[in-house]
Amino acid sequence: MELISKTRIDFIGKRKVSFVISSIIAIVGIIGIIQIARNAANMGIDFSGGTEIQLKFTQPVSMEKVRAVLAQNNLKEASLQEIKEGNKLLVKVGKTRFTGNAAETIMGVFKKEFPGNDFVVESSTEIGPSIGDKLKKDTLIAVSISMLGIIIYIAWRFDTRFGIGATIATLHDVLAMFAVFYVLNKEVNLLFITAVLTIAGYSLTDTVVVFDRIRENLHKNLNESIANVFNKSINEVMSRTVITSLTTFLAAISLFLFGGEVIHDFAFALVVGVVVATYSSIFIASPVVLELESRAGKIKARKEIENSNLSLENGDDDKWNLKA
Amino acid sequence: MSKGLTWRVSLILLFLLLSFLYLTPTLVGKLPPWWKGVLPKDKIHLGLDLQGGTHLVMEVETQKAVEGTLDLIATDLEDSLTAQNLRFKRIGRTGPDRIQLVLYDKGTAETAEKLVKKKYPEMEILPTVEEGGFVNLQLRMNEKTAQDRKDKAVAQALETIRNRIDQFGVSEPVIAREGLNHIVVQLPGIKDPKRAIELIGRTARLEFKLVDENVTPSTTPLPEDDEILTEKKTDPTTGAVSEIPLVVKKKAMITGDLLTDAQVRIDSQFNQPYVAIEFNSTGAKLFDQVTATNVGKRFAIVLDNNIYSAPVIRERISGGSAQITGSFTEKEASDLAIVLRAGSLPAPVQIIQNVTVGPSLGADSIHKGLLAGLIGVALVVCFMAVYYKLAGLVANLGMVLNIIYLMGALAALGATLTLPGIAAIVLLIGMSVDSNVLIFERIREELRLGKTPKAGLDAGYDKAFLTIMDSHVTTLITAAVLFQFGTGPVKGFAVSLSLGIIINLFTSLLATKVVFDFVLARKHVKSLSI
Numbered sequence: 001m002e003l004i005s006k007t008r009i010d011f012i013g014k015r016k017v018s019f020v021i022s023s024i025i026a027i028v029g030i031i032g033i034i035q036i037a038r039n040a041a042n043m044g045i046d047f048s049g050g051t052e053i054q055l056k057f058t059q060p061v062s063m064e065k066v067r068a069v070l071a072q073n074n075l076k077e078a079s080l081q082e083i084k085e086g087n088k089l090l091v092k093v094g095k096t097r098f099t100g101n102a103a104e105t106i107m108g109v110f111k112k113e114f115p116g117n118d119f120v121v122e123s124s125t126e127i128g129p130s131i132g133d134k135l136k137k138d139t140l141i142a143v144s145i146s147m148l149g150i151i152i153y154i155a156w157r158f159d160t161r162f163g164i165g166a167t168i169a170t171l172h173d174v175l176a177m178f179a180v181f182y183v184l185n186k187e188v189n190l191l192f193i194t195a196v197l198t199i200a201g202y203s204l205t206d207t208v209v210v211f212d213r214i215r216e217n218l219h220k221n222l223n224e225s226i227a228n229v230f231n232k233s234i235n236e237v238m239s240r241t242v243i244t245s246l247t248t249f250l251a252a253i254s255l256f257l258f259g260g261e262v263i264h265d266f267a268f269a270l271v272v273g274v275v276v277a278t279y280s281s282i283f284i285a286s287p288v289v290l291e292l293e294s295r296a297g298k299i300k301a302r303k304e305i306e307n308s309n310l311s312l313e314n315g316d317d318d319k320w321n322l323k324a
Numbered sequence: 325m326s327k328g329l330t331w332r333v334s335l336i337l338l339f340l341l342l343s344f345l346y347l348t349p350t351l352v353g354k355l356p357p358w359w360k361g362v363l364p365k366d367k368i369h370l371g372l373d374l375q376g377g378t379h380l381v382m383e384v385e386t387q388k389a390v391e392g393t394l395d396l397i398a399t400d401l402e403d404s405l406t407a408q409n410l411r412f413k414r415i416g417r418t419g420p421d422r423i424q425l426v427l428y429d430k431g432t433a434e435t436a437e438k439l440v441k442k443k444y445p446e447m448e449i450l451p452t453v454e455e456g457g458f459v460n461l462q463l464r465m466n467e468k469t470a471q472d473r474k475d476k477a478v479a480q481a482l483e484t485i486r487n488r489i490d491q492f493g494v495s496e497p498v499i500a501r502e503g504l505n506h507i508v509v510q511l512p513g514i515k516d517p518k519r520a521i522e523l524i525g526r527t528a529r530l531e532f533k534l535v536d537e538n539v540t541p542s543t544t545p546l547p548e549d550d551e552i553l554t555e556k557k558t559d560p561t562t563g564a565v566s567e568i569p570l571v572v573k574k575k576a577m578i579t580g581d582l583l584t585d586a587q588v589r590i591d592s593q594f595n596q597p598y599v600a601i602e603f604n605s606t607g608a609k610l611f612d613q614v615t616a617t618n619v620g621k622r623f624a625i626v627l628d629n630n631i632y633s634a635p636v637i638r639e640r641i642s643g644g645s646a647q648i649t650g651s652f653t654e655k656e657a658s659d660l661a662i663v664l665r666a667g668s669l670p671a672p673v674q675i676i677q678n679v680t681v682g683p684s685l686g687a688d689s690i691h692k693g694l695l696a697g698l699i700g701v702a703l704v705v706c707f708m709a710v711y712y713k714l715a716g717l718v719a720n721l722g723m724v725l726n727i728i729y730l731m732g733a734l735a736a737l738g739a740t741l742t743l744p745g746i747a748a749i750v751l752l753i754g755m756s757v758d759s760n761v762l763i764f765e766r767i768r769e770e771l772r773l774g775k776t777p778k779a780g781l782d783a784g785y786d787k788a789f790l791t792i793m794d795s796h797v798t799t800l801i802t803a804a805v806l807f808q809f810g811t812g813p814v815k816g817f818a819v820s821l822s823l824g825i826i827i828n829l830f831t832s833l834l835a836t837k838v839v840f841d842f843v844l845a846r847k848h849v850k851s852l853s854i
Contacts, residue, residue: 054685056684120682120684121680121682122681122682122684122685123679123680123681123682123685124678124679124680125678125679125680126675126677126678126679127676127677127678127679128383128674128675128676128677130383130676131381131676131677138809139809141809142805142806142808142809142810145805146801146802146805146806149798149801149802149805150798150801150802153794153797153798153801154798157794190810190814191744191813191814194744194806194810194814194817194818197802197805197806198751198799198802198803198806198817198821200798200802201795201798201799201800201801201802201803202755202795202798202799204794204795204798205758205791205794205795205799208791208794208795209762209791212790212791237765239765240761240762240765243711243761243765244758244761244762246707247704247707247708247754247755247757247758247761248751248754248755248758249754250700250703250704250707250754251700251703251704251750251751251752251753251754251755252750252751252754254696254697254699254700254703254750255696255700255747255750255751257696257699258692258695258696258699259692259693259695259696259747259750260688260689260691260692260693260696260743262373262685262689262743263693263743263744263747266744266747267696267747270747270751
């Protein structure tokens, strides 16, 4: 069986469109990261410090009443998340907003205000601000080291332009994940960072598949224009790019749908990451390499113009100087 | 069968056997009696997020330990000078690392210097300063000694906490030092986390201090050697709590480190629990002296700067036993006895992280994780079988092998499985067939070029090899970093992911190939079902 047979899509010709889309995504991602650095994003308490408590009630509770009741008890800033299945409620209080034992206070409030509705504490997490700061620092180091490691590996495996293409695609995927979480106001916590790093490692799979084919074809088709070789290569490996992603996507989506509330956002991040990684390997990685190649080609071509007085027209991206 | 094939098949079967061997304790509820000796007995460890429990990170306030040591030295110098009939104005700690002795004359200063040199050679003596008719002598604890003291304080705190947890009774606790001044405590399956936390985090510094009856709490300024502490009293009938301030001498006459035992007893008259304590010989002697000279005065029993009770000394008490009464429940009394037996912490600790997962959520997570895994497997298996037909089944076989090997490896290495760890395994279901997809697509291509099944197969595996390596190496880089920096659940994710990726290299490159080679070697295959 074949899902995608012989395609002839002009990916390279549409690169301007994908570059614009991706630039917007990347900018949103950067804004998200800046907001995270400023603690203005929806931060998990593992980074910001604070208290999070998950309660399971015997009967449904009205969110309005919960909000009103918490506000009456100096916990107006508490953020609430209702988990539909099983009358569960997640209450989050940042450290900066409430001093004292928030978990005890919250439990006391619910005991007092919902006397007929018993609850059990399914989980409670209290994190001091010093831990959050340390974790932020550690995470920054971890992310930097992993990105550096990936870049070094790519640099070793590919020559400069392909290396830059792969790196940009990887960074793009990371930024896109931040962008989605920022726009949807989903919580940025340690698990999200874990998902981001996992995708950063995974994202290269698809990119490498395309790159390997481009290199192979470049050696085979010396006379064809470079854009054609790129397009042909991407089309040739389309089906495997999509299918490798599809199998991982199937696994991630079943985690997202059936894995339970604890890893719901984590699985969501993985799903987003897998989709974005596939997109970037087709629409970003190779076109970036082509841009770099043709720019280098132009410089070389200009030198030739100076030497031979031959004029070149615009749109000669297709001319490519093979490296000796 | 070719020689290479035999070798590879044996390797696959050997790993399979080992995996099942290590998984037996996890899969079988009760091990049969003949299962002993070198055979593995440990189940796969479940993280606290799966089995429920409490994860605590505590910070030892090590500076307090240094200050405590300086206070002790100051008190000891006071006693020594008094014993030699030397007069002084004041001896006490100033700042974080100094002791100041304010003396009346140079002679005393010299004697004090000699005394310090002999008893506390690690203390640095700063040049004496004369001002306003007093001789000012300062001692400083140098950085290295202070660091040693801090280090020792954390080690002591760790030991004390271990004692307390042992006496409290928690199965398989983890108590470890982390970094300079952090202690990590994991209490799996604990039922009453609040009580345990209170028990562990309590400093439990027991002191006996004399009440200064000449001064009332409202007196200002208080005499320099006095302080105000409060006594909490609960009315047994109304349950109302009242706080009574009392002026006590700052200096503790007797401290908790002179105890040998503490037990809960029930007062037969009021049916109230109390804690009976026993002093060692030094403590008994001191207690005897103090009570003898202070009959009629009140003696405050102070724990962590709270007065438990302040009974009047009616007569000299020798024999070295005493009682701590107060309004507490039997549970509170038994916890108090535990902390007194286990000893006090050398410095207060602060709980800076407390993650508690209830057993119901843990069980729910296991259940949902397994469900997601099974559905993931089903989706991928169906897809591969439909898309690649028989070859897809081979890839599925590789995936199943991958999961079995991974679970076996987790059991063999004693790794901890967390919920993100389960997620990593589910993710690997997808990733492991990825490698085979790359290989199969390549084979299809080679076959289209008109190659024979055997040649197409070999070329497919060869050419896909580098691509597979690339993606595995980069994922491994991030997994290794996550392992290094992550804690708890994230570490579990990193462990599952990195092990899975290494194993996947084996199953996708070697194990699935064996199946194809085996079939091709046996039968004359005209076309591959791919």
